[in-house]
Amino acid sequence: MAVDRSLPTSEAADLLDLTVSLVEEKIAPRAAVDERQGLFPRDLFTTLGHSGLLGLPYPEEYGGGGQPYEVYLQVVEELARGWLAVGLGLSVHTLACFPLAGFGSPNQRARLLPELIGGERLGAYCLSEAHSGSDAAALATRAAATDQGYRIDGAKSWITHGGVADFYTLFARTGAPDSGAKGISCFHVPAGSAGLAADAPERKMGMRSSPTAVVRFDGVEVAAEARIGEEGQGFPIALAALDAGRLGIAACAVGVAQAALELAVGYARQRRQFGRPIADFQGLSFMLADMATQTEAARELYLAAARRRDAGRPFGKQAAMAKLFATDVAMRVTTDAVQVLGGYGYTEDFPAERLMREAKVLQIVEGTNQIQRLVIGRHLSREA
Known part of the structure; x- marks a missing residue:
């Protein structure tokens, strides 16, 4: 059944047509079997990146699509219509890139964003913790300052793409334990960092092709350049x-x-x-x-x-x-x-x-x- 779409430009219409073709030819046909077997469709995110759909709301100078959210969200909807694991995965990846795109330094954006939205890197967003849940300001994961940067210790829960992501956008406490929302900072942490590991994926009612896991940071060392924004600006x-x-x-x-x-x-x-x-x-x-x-x-x-x-x-x-x-x-x-x-x-x-x-x-x-x-x-x- 055709949906009466709200598309501001012919370029946006072409992007949605491309999305519909990908959904019908490559995404929807795999959904039922892969969900039943719990298979993560990593290759599809590479395809989305190479098709220009993984960075739609981000600037063209970094390889993004330069599209308004009105267009990007309709692409997400279409992907979710075919397979929620893919639509939600794109949304989570966009969420993980958001701090860098919106608050990173020019050098950080130029160095990192192109590969993050080009299809070669998939992101995860690490805010929730087991004890804090909806009270995100109560997080306990600690990023202690060192001579080289920061040492991160703690665990994040309910992380979409936990264990399969290529980078983690992490929120950790840099202030005193009782500093609340004002003591939190944001970091870009590559998945290969020593001391970073994910537990076995949760066994879920649905979304079995989208791994959700606890991600642990055990003495993970990052450089000062890994911090996004000012210290204390994370919340x-x-x-x-x-x-x-x-x-x-x-x-x-x-x-x-x-x-x-x-x-x-x-x-x-x-x-x-x-x-x-x-x-x-x-x-x-x-x-x-x-x-x-x-x-x-x-x-x-x-x-x-x-x-x-x-x-x-x-x-x-x-x-x-x-x-x-x-x-x-x-x-x-x-x-x-x-x-x-x-x-x-x-x-x-x-x-x-x-x-x-x-x-x-x-x-x-x-x-x-x-x-x-x-x-x-x-x-x-x-x-x-």
Whole structure:
């Protein structure tokens, strides 16, 4: 089913056409089997990089696409429609590159960004810890100053691409243990650094092709040039990255919902009961109508937030709203898709059950939906 896309230029339309071709030819056909076997599609990220899709929102001078977020997010949505592990992987990689692109020195950007967005390097974003969870300012991973730079000790939990990433964007405490948000700094840490290791991937309900693991830093030595931004500036960098990252999760959620909607509509048109397609029955047609309406509303919400970002306007509240609404929509639409397919929806012969399992994690990552409500509420209080 065709989606009425909002694309500002012919170049953007070409990029989305390229994405659709990659999804149909190389990405979607692998999703079911690779998810069942838990295989990480590293080669697909190389393909995205060589196709110019791995650095869409970053400057062309560093090999990026120079595209607005309005365009980048629609590419993420399309990738997630084909396979969430790929769409979410692109979003996480973009999140990992964000601090360097936005707060790195000119030398850091010129030296590192081209290879990070060219397809040869895949990133991970290391903020969460087992004990702190949503209270990111309580992180305990320590980066102690040395004569050569910093020595990092600690562990990060729930890290997407943990163990397979080529670099880790790490947030660690450089201030006193009780320094709170003001004592956190950001670092670029190559995966091959001595003392850096990942635990075995978590055994998850869904997203089995996207490894999530604890990443441990045991006396990892980095040079002073590995720090991104000023010392103590890490927490504002992390929050700015998450505002943008939440839009990526919203786009992923819409992609999953769109896939479930297309599956349900296609099945309802073909499945016949009592001599006619079940799509003709009011009970089913009303359900499909609600699924389509919710998916379209979620898409417009993340696009509106993206346009605010592209215009240089504050968008934190709108990003939280988009993440909250779109991920709840994905959960509802995928659940309804299982219902439309009936018994078949509960089997692995159709992707409905996989989409439903994948949708659940989107309500949790990059700030649970309860945290999104807290963020929105705080914005409203300040505005009042």
